[in-house]
Amino acid sequence: MRRELSVIFTDLAGFVKLGLDDVATVTLLREYYGVVADCVESHGGVIDKLMGDGVLAHFNAVSDCPEHHKKSRACAAEIAEKVSSIKVNGKNLSVAVAVGSGEAEVAEFLAGVHHTVTVIGGTVNRVGVALRNCKAGVIDADKPA
Amino acid sequence: MRRELSVIFTDLAGFVKLGLDDVATVTLLREYYGVVADCVESHGGVIDKLMGDGVLAHFNAVSDCPEHHKKSRACAAEIAEKVSSIKVNGKNLSVAVAVGSGEAEVAEFLAGVHHTVTVIGGTVNRVGVALRNCKAGVIDADKPA
Numbered sequence A, B: 001m002r003r004e005l006s007v008i009f010t011d012l013a014g015f016v017k018l019g020l021d022d023v024a025t026v027t028l029l030r031e032y033y034g035v036v037a038d039c040v041e042s043h044g045g046v047i048d049k050l051m052g053d054g055v056l057a058h059f060n061a062v063s064d065c066p067e068h069h070k071k072s073r074a075c076a077a078e079i080a081e082k083v084s085s086i087k088v089n090g091k092n093l094s095v096a097v098a099v100g101s102g103e104a105e106v107a108e109f110l111a112g113v114h115h116t117v118t119v120i121g122g123t124v125n126r127v128g129v130a131l132r133n134c135k136a137g138v139i140d141a142d143k144p145a
Helices: A022-042 A068-083 A120-133 B020-043 B068-083 B122-131
Strands: A001-013 A048-052 A055-058 A094-109 A116-122 A137-140 B003-010 B046-051 B056-057 B095-111 B114-120 B136-142
Touching: A001 A022, A001 A068, A001 A120, A001 B003, A022 A055, A022 A068, A022 B095, A022 B114, A048 A094, A048 A116, A048 B095, A048 B114, A055 A068, A055 A116, A055 A120, A055 A137, A068 A137, A094 A120, A094 B020, A094 B046, A116 B020, A116 B046, A120 A137, A120 B003, B003 B020, B003 B068, B003 B122, B020 B046, B020 B056, B046 B114, B056 B068, B056 B114, B068 B095, B068 B136, B095 B122, B114 B122, B122 B136
Parallel strands: A094 A137, B095 B136
Antiparallel strands: A001 A055, A001 A094, A048 A055, A094 A116, B003 B056, B003 B095, B046 B056, B095 B114
16 A cells, blocks of 8 residues: 655664674664664654664554654654663664655565565665665755755 | 574665566565565575565574575575566566575564564674675575685
């Protein structure tokens, strides 16, 4: 279905350089995902996918989120603030957050026994590309660079 | 938990350049995901995540898959063959497939209401990095380049 929605992508900057072993990585990701999920859900959004050090979240895609444009921006700022207060080996984490709004397809996929509902389309790609141009902090994919 | 496992990452080469609209993209992804899932499940693997034009699958992570090293290689070759026979606008798709084996953490994550079980660690990262060096066909992350 076609929806007007907002999307957030996050990425931990320099994550591999932290040199954590696998168990420590899982522990850190649990804390990071938890902080991001709290921010997203408190602003009415939904976690779509956890992808290593990245998270995809959407607003107004699978449930109504009035003022999703405004709420997603407030959420992005809060993620940047709260994640960068997490300390690893005495250093603060650095996170890049990209946010954008527009129309996209909200689609259900059944691949073998795997089932998911996700957001697809140019709006989502645009925010994903914006993330690559963001080293830390928040980038708004809808604003000229 | 620590497991000896195999991982496959796939990526559609030149996907954005196909210039498909969002609805056509969903239709294509359904076909692509279906082909990949059939290959993965017929070799005893599990789809972990669908990520736009990419798929992450694992073998021997969440259920026993004897000979996962061998089966994951056979699966990777079959994905490359079958996906590249899908035609879009008269042209065959091009897919890159990276495969690798090793130890990794299999971990359950609960982020807000989002729940997933996924594979984390150096082995998974290594296969993901190998994918970036593969334009089309199969790359084995465990063999010297």
